[in-house]
Amino acid sequence: MTTAVDFVNLALNGLVEGLLIALPALALTLVMGIARFPNAATGDYMTVSAYAALGVQKALGVAIAVAAIGAAAAGIAVALFFHLWVFRALARRRPVASLVASIGIAFLVRALLTLFVGQEQQTFQVALVRAWNFGGVRLLPTDLYAALGAIVAMAALFALLHATPIGRQMRAVADNPDLARASGIRAGRVMLVMWACTGALCAVGGVLMGVKAVVMPELGWELLIPAFAAMILGGIGSVPGAVAGGVLLGMVQELSIPFVGPSYKIAVTFGVMLAVLLLRPRGLFGSAPAAR
Amino acid sequence: MTAYLVAVGIVALIYMLLTLGLNLQYGYTGLINFGHVAFFAIGAYASALLTLSGWPMAPAFAVGTLLAGLAAWPIGLLSLRLSDDYLAVVTLGFSEAVRITIQEERWLTKGVQGLPGIPRMFQSLGIGEYAEIATLALLVVVNAAAVALVVHLVRSPYGRLIQAIRDDEVAVEALGKHPARLKVQVFMVGAALAGLAGGFYAHFITYLSPDQFLPLVTFYVWIAMIIGGPGRTAGAVAGATILMVFLEGSRFTRELVPGVSEVQLASVRIAMIGLALILMTLYRPQGIFGERKE
Amino acid sequence: MSAKGRPEGELLPPGGKARSAKGAPVSAKGRPEGAPASPGATAQAARAAPPLLAATGLVKAFGGFRAVDDVAFEVAERQLTGIVGTNGAGKSTAFALVAGQLAPDAGSVTLGGDDITRLSPSARARRGLARTFQVPREFTHLTVRDNLLAAAPRTSGETLSSVFLQPRRVRAEEAAQAAIAERWLAFLNLAAVADLHAGKLSGGQKKLLELGRVLMLAPRLILLDEPFAGVNPVLIGEISARIRELNATEGIAFVIIEHNLEALKRLVSQLYVMDRGRVIAEGDPAAVLADARVQEAYMGGVI
Numbered sequence: 091m092t093t094a095v096d097f098v099n100l101a102l103n104g105l106v107e108g109l110l111i112a113l114p115a116l117a118l119t120l121v122m123g124i125a126r127f128p129n130a131a132t133g134d135y136m137t138v139s140a141y142a143a144l145g146v147q148k149a150l151g152v153a154i155a156v157a158a159i160g161a162a163a164a165g166i167a168v169a170l171f172f173h174l175w176v177f178r179a180l181a182r183r184r185p186v187a188s189l190v191a192s193i194g195i196a197f198l199v200r201a202l203l204t205l206f207v208g209q210e211q212q213t214f215q216v217a218l219v220r221a222w223n224f225g226g227v228r229l230l231p232t233d234l235y236a237a238l239g240a241i242v243a244m245a246a247l248f249a250l251l252h253a254t255p256i257g258r259q260m261r262a263v264a265d266n267p268d269l270a271r272a273s274g275i276r277a278g279r280v281m282l283v284m285w286a287c288t289g290a291l292c293a294v295g296g297v298l299m300g301v302k303a304v305v306m307p308e309l310g311w312e313l314l315i316p317a318f319a320a321m322i323l324g325g326i327g328s329v330p331g332a333v334a335g336g337v338l339l340g341m342v343q344e345l346s347i348p349f350v351g352p353s354y355k356i357a358v359t360f361g362v363m364l365a366v367l368l369l370r371p372r373g374l375f376g377s378a379p380a381a382r
Numbered sequence: 383m384t385a386y387l388v389a390v391g392i393v394a395l396i397y398m399l400l401t402l403g404l405n406l407q408y409g410y411t412g413l414i415n416f417g418h419v420a421f422f423a424i425g426a427y428a429s430a431l432l433t434l435s436g437w438p439m440a441p442a443f444a445v446g447t448l449l450a451g452l453a454a455w456p457i458g459l460l461s462l463r464l465s466d467d468y469l470a471v472v473t474l475g476f477s478e479a480v481r482i483t484i485q486e487e488r489w490l491t492k493g494v495q496g497l498p499g500i501p502r503m504f505q506s507l508g509i510g511e512y513a514e515i516a517t518l519a520l521l522v523v524v525n526a527a528a529v530a531l532v533v534h535l536v537r538s539p540y541g542r543l544i545q546a547i548r549d550d551e552v553a554v555e556a557l558g559k560h561p562a563r564l565k566v567q568v569f570m571v572g573a574a575l576a577g578l579a580g581g582f583y584a585h586f587i588t589y590l591s592p593d594q595f596l597p598l599v600t601f602y603v604w605i606a607m608i609i610g611g612p613g614r615t616a617g618a619v620a621g622a623t624i625l626m627v628f629l630e631g632s633r634f635t636r637e638l639v640p641g642v643s644e645v646q647l648a649s650v651r652i653a654m655i656g657l658a659l660i661l662m663t664l665y666r667p668q669g670i671f672g673e674r675k676e
Numbered sequence: 677m678s679a680k681g682r683p684e685g686e687l688l689p690p691g692g693k694a695r696s697a698k699g700a701p702v703s704a705k706g707r708p709e710g711a712p713a714s715p716g717a718t719a720q721a722a723r724a725a726p727p728l729l730a731a732t733g734l735v736k737a738f739g740g741f742r743a744v745d746d747v748a749f750e751v752a753e754r755q756l757t758g759i760v761g762t763n764g765a766g767k768s769t770a771f772a773l774v775a776g777q778l779a780p781d782a783g784s785v786t787l788g789g790d791d792i793t794r795l796s797p798s799a800r801a802r803r804g805l806a807r808t809f810q811v812p813r814e815f816t817h818l819t820v821r822d823n824l825l826a827a828a829p830r831t832s833g834e835t836l837s838s839v840f841l842q843p844r845r846v847r848a849e850e851a852a853q854a855a856i857a858e859r860w861l862a863f864l865n866l867a868a869v870a871d872l873h874a875g876k877l878s879g880g881q882k883k884l885l886e887l888g889r890v891l892m893l894a895p896r897l898i899l900l901d902e903p904f905a906g907v908n909p910v911l912i913g914e915i916s917a918r919i920r921e922l923n924a925t926e927g928i929a930f931v932i933i934e935h936n937l938e939a940l941k942r943l944v945s946q947l948y949v950m951d952r953g954r955v956i957a958e959g960d961p962a963a964v965l966a967d968a969r970v971q972e973a974y975m976g977g978v979i
């Protein structure tokens with residue numbers, strides 16, 4: 091029998107997971123809003139970053155927060171590399187071209203990672219601490235830090251988008267690409283910054299996911315569909331929507347466990363995605379509907 | 383050696399059926415199906431479970447094919463409301479949901495443990511090793527029939543209309559047509575072909591488990607279609623053959639380059655598929671044979 | 677190009693025959709004598725009956741911005757109507773509302789007296805209301821001929837069962853449609869490029885292709901969105917002549933959006949001027965263009 095406290099614990103865990111899902115969801119929504127295709131390699135950018143952090147930590151023996159800088163560098167590098175090599179060249183073609191190429195990137199990155207680091211699960215060196223217990227409601231300090239990390243990353247993105255000139259240009263391009271071009275916004279620069287942001291978001295997401303669970307080559311790929319669902323739930327192209335969508339989805343996933351078991355997470359996610367697409371295609375915050 | 387070639391031929395022909403189905407959906411109609419493996423799995427499991435419960439093979443095949451086609455119906459309806467890239471994501475999610483369901487509903491599918499002892503085709507005839515050759519022959523006939531059907535279809539007014547839908551759906555509607563009906567039908571026909579392929583697969587491999595139905599299979603089929611050139615039936619045939627040569631050929635590299643583990647080889651193979659998807663999209667979106675169609 | 681002995685640029689109806697409203701070719705003899713040659717002549721005759729097309733109170737907003745703001749217009753049977761206005765005035769949006777690509781926020785559209793506001797674009801097309809697009813929407817990978825054939829009114833060849841079970845019937849219907857398509861291709865001077873992929877055509881040819889495609893529907897009314905844009909002057913003359921001819925021999929009414937005032941003025945009998953989502957003037961083309969507000973809207977925009 092699941093008690094009320096159990097539900098609170100599940101909800102809490104869902105909140106943390108949701109914040110972590112929100113990071114790739116934000117990365118997806120940025121690409122969707124500005125480059126206008128769903129980037130299926132988003133999750134694998136996370137995986138690369140997580141392994142980079144792992145490598146830095148192993149090599150230098152530094153704290154996870156420092157290793158995260160290495161992750162950010164890796165995430166940004168990978169995102170920019172594939173933008174410059176692949177997506178920039180496909181920008182004038184139909185979105186499906188970029189989408190298919192991004193699937194190719196996802197497979198390539200994941201397979202190369204598996205080839206070089208193997209399939210074993212690895213973990214970050216974090217001080218093992220017991221969960222805080224508030225009358226049965228348990229909270230792991232690492233979870234709290236992961237949640238805080240995610241919130242800081244989101245705040246940084248918000249600040250960038252709303253308080254800097256390049257951020258305003260990014261939003262202008264997302265709102266109306268033609269108008270933005272006419273007003274002399276340099277699309278090339280906006281793209282570079284957007285992909286760098288995407289890489290950084292994936293890096294933070296990858297490291298935090300690795301801290302919360304384990305690092306393995308499938309880490310990111312398995313988050314792809316939840317991240318998509320979160321983006322659609324929140325409304326395509328909406329930054330607060332991606333966050334809200336992630337959190338909501340995380341909670342739904344966790345709270346469904348007592349009813350359908352933990353393995354059906356992906357199926358639950360799929361169900362949520364379907365329901366949103368059918369009932370409220372513009373999502374919670376979106377302006378442009380995903381469906382027609 | 384003959385046995386090996388026959389086995390490779392069977393798998394290649396199974397991929398060919400899958401590719402013909404996907405090509406009808408994406409190549410001719412523009413429907414982005416990233417969940418092709420789900421319909422393959424439905425056909426395979428349905429046919430396997432029915433024969434294991436005592437059904438004769440032919441009706442089991444038919445039901446598997448039919449079920450795969452029917453499973454595509456709600457997704458097809460959904461495709462009417464979704465723009466291309468969302469359909470891609472939804473179908474990918476669908477295939478994962480199907481795989482998880484197979485994995486979890488142990489009472490029916492035995493879950494990850496797998497479903498062993500599926501009857502082999504033509505086994506009951508008591509013709510020993512010729513059973514496989516007979517399977518190969520049947521697959522050749524089925525593929526030939528599928529090619530003939532697809533060719534007849536795409537050259538008909540129906541085929542012209544689905545290609546028009548692929549090029550510009552708004553214009554098709556403005557001309558007084560209903561793209562919806564055709565899109566759903568094409569989705570179902572393509573899925574039924576995948577289901578039929580699944581039946582052959584189940585009764586050839588004789589053992590099914592959910593990890594045989596990862597999204598990777600879907601993208602094997604995609605790369606086969608893209609290599610051959612979307613929207614060309616001969617291309618689907620050639621693409622599936624090339625894919626098979628690559629997949630099998632990579633097996634031999636292991637004998638040439640010693641010290642490569644099975645896991646490493648699998649990774650290299652997946653990396654090559656990924657790279658091929660990128661390079662083909664970038665440089666040869668029309669396939670490796672076709673002149674640039676524009 | 678067309679039949680011998682005709683001077684270049686003179687236009688032939690398809691195969692020298694006119695077509696009935698159903699789209700089947702009929703001999704020109706079947707047509708009542710004295711079919712009106714001048715576009716405006718039938719306008720009065722049609723007064724009593726409901727207008728062919730009537731739009732009232734059309735509104736369409738994108739976000740907070742009203743692209744079409746309380747627009748009304750009327751087109752009589754067999755009438756040639758023009759719509760002009762500066763860029764972004766809402767002309768194309770108005771077309772989309774009439775043809776059904778967009779749903780209006782308010783207002784209604786009637787065709788021959790029937791309310792069609794809620795009908796799908798395809799249902800409207802089947803009732804004889806056809807349109808072309810400002811940016812041509814040709815079927816890129818189909819040949820020019822197949823572009824026209826794809827528009828052939830519902831044939832049995834478009835159902836799966838008939839394709840496989842009644843191949844003979846499908847072939848017969850296809851042959852009949854192909855003959856009609858061939859005539860329109862000749863009529864529009866597209867016969868020479870009939871086997872080319874439509875994506876390969878020039879901008880002007882694509883405009884002609886779109887016209888040919890909607891002609892396959894045997895429509896009562898065709899909405900043309902900037903048929904002369906990006907088209908060379910010689911071809912503009914040809915397209916104008918074709919429009920006139922279709923109007924005279926087939927009785928098709930046209931509504932034409934154009935920035936080329938000179939060409940349009942010579943073609944139409946009634947003109948609407950749109951500005952910022954509203955109709956600011958309507959009526960006789962010469963009078964409308966002389967109107968002070970129109971002058972201001974246009975000149976103001978230019979300077």
Ligand SMILES: Nc1ncnc2c1ncn2[C@@H]1O[C@H](COP(=O)(O)OP(=O)(O)OP(=O)(O)O)[C@@H](O)[C@H]1O
Binds near residue numbers: 738743766769770
């Ligand atoms: N789908 C849309 N979403 C948002 N705004 C739109 C959309 N379609 C049109 N608009 C805006 O509505 C206004 C009217 O557009 P419309 O295309 O109807 O103008 P038009 O009169 O046809 O102009 P042009 O002569 O340039 O073709 C423009 O400001 C345009 O930016």
Ligand SMILES: [Mg+2]
Binds near residue numbers: 767768769810
């Ligand atoms: Mg316009």
